Amino acid sequence: MDKHPIERQIENADKAIIAEDFDTLLDIYTEEAILVVEPGRNAKGKELIRKAFEAIAVYFKNGLQVKQNGMEILESGDTALVLANTVISAPNMPVTERKATYVFNKSANGTWLCSIDNSYGHEIIRKND
């Protein structure tokens, strides 16, 4: 079965993160995209997302690895939700699987771009205490 174009975009994003190829990576985001950098801290817009990825690369000793261990895509018109088991590791971080959630929007030329990138899934919900 052919891969969904969004699955290809996520593969391209993962490769670009590993290669620290931020030009290619940023092409996969919408202009007003939002990235959860860590629970409670978001980067909004391409410029801040690029800065966040640059800082993340340094933080993880330029050795961040990322891959997807299963995903499902739900599509409604020009909007799609991705549920993914995202596996990350780095020289200073053991292999960690996150229940990631990504939203993609189909642009006027038919390309799916990421508008909401939340690899932390439900971890971002604040506790009532």
Place this chain on the structure above:
Amino acid sequence: MDKHPIERQIENADKAIIAEDFDTLLDIYTEEAILVVEPGRNAKGKELIRKAFEAIAVYFKNGLQVKQNGMEILESGDTALVLANTVISAPNMPVTERKATYVFNKSANGTWLCSIDNSYGHEIIRKND
């Protein structure tokens, strides 16, 4: 702090589900919305979503209860992702908390409508076996 309009919409939806007021409930969905009825089975479009909710009401002995135990909303332009701890129960089902994911789109008149309703979160990911 004022509630986000999407949080109000979800409250309205929960009340409508409990009251089995499907006219009110369906007003909260986009025309081409997709509802995960159970992992692997989706209802697409208002007509099929209504039929699914009617069947769900009967299945749960007309006693389905639903509320949210914490949520977070990530907004990007006219698209928003909701991560929610959704608590459901029924006469024939113990209290169950689901890691729900909802996508809303802002319509031309400024109303946020649900386009993707996946209360099962990552449970819909198929296992590779």
